[in-house]
Structure formats: C-alpha cells, structure tokens
Amino acid sequence: MSQTPSDPEVLRPPTGPADDPSMSAPQQLERTASMCANEAIKCDSQGARGMAITYYQQAIDALVKLINLYPSSKLNPLYKDKCNSYHERITVLQQAHGVEPAVDPSATPEEQKKSIQRQEDENDFEDLIMRDKPDVTWDQVVGLEEAKSSLRESIVYPTKRPDLFPLGWPKGMLLYGPPGTGKTMLAAATANEMDGYFISADASSLMSKWLGEAEKNVSKLFDMARHYAEKESKPVILFMDEVDSLLGSRQNEIGGESRSRNQFLTEMDGINTKGKELMLYVIGATNKPWTLDWPFLRRFQKRIYVSLPTQDARQNLFEQYTTKLKTDYRLNSAGLAKLFDGYSASDIKDVCQAAQIMTVHEIFDSPDYTEPVEGDEPPQPRDLTMSDFRKIMERRKPSVSPDMIRSYHQWSTEYQAL
Ligand SMILES: Nc1ncnc2c1ncn2[C@@H]1O[C@H](COP(=O)(O)OP(=O)(O)OP(=O)(O)O)[C@@H](O)[C@H]1O
Numbered sequence: 001m002s003q004t005p006s007d008p009e010v011l012r013p014p015t016g017p018a019d020d021p022s023m024s025a026p027q028q029l030e031r032t033a034s035m036c037a038n039e040a041i042k043c044d045s046q047g048a049r050g051m052a053i054t055y056y057q058q059a060i061d062a063l064v065k066l067i068n069l070y071p072s073s074k075l076n077p078l079y080k081d082k083c084n085s086y087h088e089r090i091t092v093l094q095q096a097h098g099v100e101p102a103v104d105p106s107a108t109p110e111e112q113k114k115s116i117q118r119q120e121d122e123n124d125f126e127d128l129i130m131r132d133k134p135d136v137t138w139d140q141v142v143g144l145e146e147a148k149s150s151l152r153e154s155i156v157y158p159t160k161r162p163d164l165f166p167l168g169w170p171k172g173m174l175l176y177g178p179p180g181t182g183k184t185m186l187a188a189a190t191a192n193e194m195d196g197y198f199i200s201a202d203a204s205s206l207m208s209k210w211l212g213e214a215e216k217n218v219s220k221l222f223d224m225a226r227h228y229a230e231k232e233s234k235p236v237i238l239f240m241d242e243v244d245s246l247l248g249s250r251q252n253e254i255g256g257e258s259r260s261r262n263q264f265l266t267e268m269d270g271i272n273t274k275g276k277e278l279m280l281y282v283i284g285a286t287n288k289p290w291t292l293d294w295p296f297l298r299r300f301q302k303r304i305y306v307s308l309p310t311q312d313a314r315q316n317l318f319e320q321y322t323t324k325l326k327t328d329y330r331l332n333s334a335g336l337a338k339l340f341d342g343y344s345a346s347d348i349k350d351v352c353q354a355a356q357i358m359t360v361h362e363i364f365d366s367p368d369y370t371e372p373v374e375g376d377e378p379p380q381p382r383d384l385t386m387s388d389f390r391k392i393m394e395r396r397k398p399s400v401s402p403d404m405i406r407s408y409h410q411w412s413t414e415y416q417a418l
C-alpha cells in the first residue's frame with residue numbers, strides 16, 4: 001500500500017450520496033457512517049490497519065452524532081452495537097500494531113512482507129478462539145438431564161469405546177434454546193469430562209465485518225481442530241457459539257455470508273464422512289434455531305433443546321445461590337422456585353444477586369450510616385426474606401417471554417433429534 005494513514009486525500013470521509021441535499025440530516029449521517037464503515041472494512045481486509053482504524057473511528061463519530069441528535073430514536077441500540085463492534089475492532093488493530101512480527105533477515109522483501117501478513121493474520125485469528133480447558137463440571141449444570149445424557153451418550157461413550165460403533169457416530173450436536181439456560185455451560189462440562197481439547201469460538205466474531213476472512217476463519221478453525229484430533233489422538237470438541245451467525249444477515253456481508261456457510265457445510269461433511277475415526281465433535285449453540293436452514297441442520301445429527309429450568313431445577317438453583325447469603329430461616333427454595341416460574345437459570349442468578357445488593361444499599365442509604373472506624377464492627381446486611389424476593393420479582397421480568405418459549409416448543413416438535 002503506497003497510501004499512508006496520514007495522507008489527507010485518503011482519510012477524507014468518502015463522499016457521494018452522503019452529500020445529497022435531498023436527504024434528511026439523519027439519513028446523511030447514517031449514510032456517512034455506513035460509507036466510512038465500508039471503507040474501513042475494505043482497508044482492514046487489505047491489511048491497511050492505520051486507515052482502517054481511522055475510518056472505523058469516523059464511522060463511530062457519525063453514529064455518535066446521530067445518537068446525540070436523536071436520543072429517542074428506536075435505532076439507537078443498533079447504532080450503539082455498531083459503535084461497540086467498531087471500537088472492539090480498533091482495539092484489536094491497535095494491539096496488533098504493538099506486536100512486531102518476527103522476520104527472517106535473509107528472506108527477500110517480498111517474502112518478508114508475506115510472512116508479516118501471515119503472522120498478523122494468525123494474531124487476529126488467535127484473538128477469536130479460546131483453547132483453555134473450562135473448569136465447569138456436570139454437577140454444576142443444574143437440571144437438563146435429557147440434554148446431559150444425550151451429550152454423554154454421543155460424545156463420551158464413542159470416545160471411550162470406538163470399537164462399539166461400527167457405523168460411526170454423530171459428530172455434530174446443536175444446542176438450542178433461550179438465552180441463559182446453560183448451553184455454553186453444557187459444552188464446557190462435556191469437554192471437561194474428557195481428557196481432550198476444547199476449542200471455543202464465537203461464530204459471530206468469525207464472521208466479523210471484514211469480509212473474505214470469515215470463510216478463511218471457518219476453514220482454519222476446522223484445520224486446527226483436525227490437527228489436534230489427528231496428531232494427538234485425543235478427542236477434540238469444537239464449540240461454536242451463536243452458530244446461526246454463520247448464515248449471516250448483515251447488509252455488508254452479502255458476498256461473505258453464503259461462502260462461510262458453505263465452507264462450514266463442507267467442513268462438517270469432512271468430519272462426518274472422511275474422518276470417521278476422528279474424535280472430533282462440533283457442538284453448535286444458538287438461540288435462534290428457526291433461522292437455520294435444512295442443509296445446515298442436517299449436519300447436526302443431534303439437536304438438543306436446552307430449556308428453561310423446571311420447578312425442581314429452579315429450587316436447586318435457588319439453594320445453590322442462597323447458601324452463600326444471609327437468609328431468614330423462613331426463606332424456602334421451593335417457594336422461591338414457584339414464584340419465579342418462567343425465569344431462566346441466569347435470571348435466577350441475577351435475582352439472587354439483586355436481592356442481596358438491595359440489603360447492601362439499605363446500609364449505605366440509612367440515615368445512621370457512618371464510615372466504619374477501625375476497631376468497630378462494620379454494619380452487615382440484614383437477612384434476606386421472601387418479601388425481598390417478591391419485590392425483586394415486581395421489578396424484574398423474565399428475560400424470555402412465553403411467546404418465545406412457544407416458538408422453541410414448536411420448533412422442537414419438528415426438528416428436535418435426541
Ligand atoms: N443449567 C444451569 N445450571 C446452573 N447455572 C446455569 C445454568 N444455566 C445457566 N446458568 C448460569 O447462567 C450463566 C449463563 O449460562 P450460559 O452461558 O451457559 O447460558 P447460554 O444458554 O449459553 O446463554 P446464551 O444463549 O445467552 O449464550 C452461567 O454462567 C450460570 O451462572
């Protein structure tokens with residue numbers, strides 16, 4: 001690239017329809033933001049980091065202006081999301097700038113350039129995945145017995161006795177269900193159960209906004225997983241969170257979306273047929289199963305519903321969280337479980353936290369509150385009661401609506417495969 005980030009010609013916000021006088025102010029700002037973002041993505045995919053950063057920043061500036069000018073616009077959450085993702089990308093690019101790739105001094109300048117690009121790509125890719133073994137155990141995943149046993153049967157048994165499965169075994173499992181119900185935890189616990197590798201990647205980050213790379217990232221991810229499975233002959237779980245985003249939906253990714261989806265299908269076929277003996281499993285998670293098409297679903301032979309907690313599971317969750325708290329002796333977990341019907345496991349965690357924090361606020365808000373003096377016993381929160389939880393319930397609705405649950409059930413009747 002001969003152009004440098006300081007070249008004023010290059011860094012001018014892209015002109016064009018953004019200057020169209022027939023457009024309203026918000027339309028113009030939005031257009032500027034979108035054009036800057038497109039430009040940023042283009043620079044980014046060509047490795048022009050400095051320019052990409054500047055354009056991402058210009059896109060953010062335009063969106064922030066838009067938000068400030070029209071604070072009540074319904075689109076603001078979307079703009080904020082965009083700002084956050086551009087901001088995240090800027091941070092990644094800035095960090096990558098700080099790491100000087102190693103070069104071989106005896107190589108030709110052309111080879112050196114290629115090697116730098118390769119290493120920089122590698123750094124970006126490494127940012128997208130996690131390879132640490134999680135420390136979640138089966139026991140920590142409350143309820144979901146059916147999901148647990150389905151995963152255990154499909155992954156743990158073939159790993160222990162492959163000789164018992166002459167026809168092979170399913171390699172793709174899809175965990176679907178409302179947010180905060182334990183999909184990620186289940187995948188982590190499965191990986192923990194085996195002496196193997198856990199590779200976790202967020203499909204939405206793989207898709208990223210920098211075109212072309214999405215497809216490459218998918219194939220790289222599978223290469224890496226295969227490499228571990230073949231070389232170390234240990235089972236490998238490749239966990240893909242938000243797997244629905246591989247199908248893409250963003251305007252900017254019209255070219256990229258089908259390619260990465262197709263790449264994914266090809267990779268899945270590879271492990272299902274060619275890699276019969278390979279101990280490589282793909283666990284996908286989604287809370288929008290209905291956005292997945294049939295070719296995509298077909299590759300996940302097991303489709304497991306991760307549901308809201310039952311009465312028993314809620315009771316168990318309340319027991320778990322309230323044992324760490326000071327509670328009134330009349331507080332009973334069965335009663336709490338009944339009260340919080342329809343709440344997800346992570347809602348319940350938040351509810352317990354909110355109730356506890358409420359009693360802490362009382363300490364600070366008390367007219368008698370004084371800064372603790374050394375030697376004196378500082379004030380402690382009072383015991384939590386049922387009525388505290390009722391108060392929290394009035395303020396905090398479940399994160400999943402009954403309508404959503406009906407949609408999951410409906411989808412399950414057609415597509416669940418245990
Ligand atoms: N079944 C469960 N048992 C115990 N804790 C749970 C369970 N489900 C959720 N939690 C709590 O909620 C948090 C979020 O759970 P997790 O990330 O597994 O949800 P998820 O289904 O993957 O959600 P999302 O669809 O939003 O990714 C966990 O860290 C845990 O504290």
Ligand SMILES: [Mg+2]
Pocket residue numbers: 183184185241285
């Ligand atoms: Mg999750």
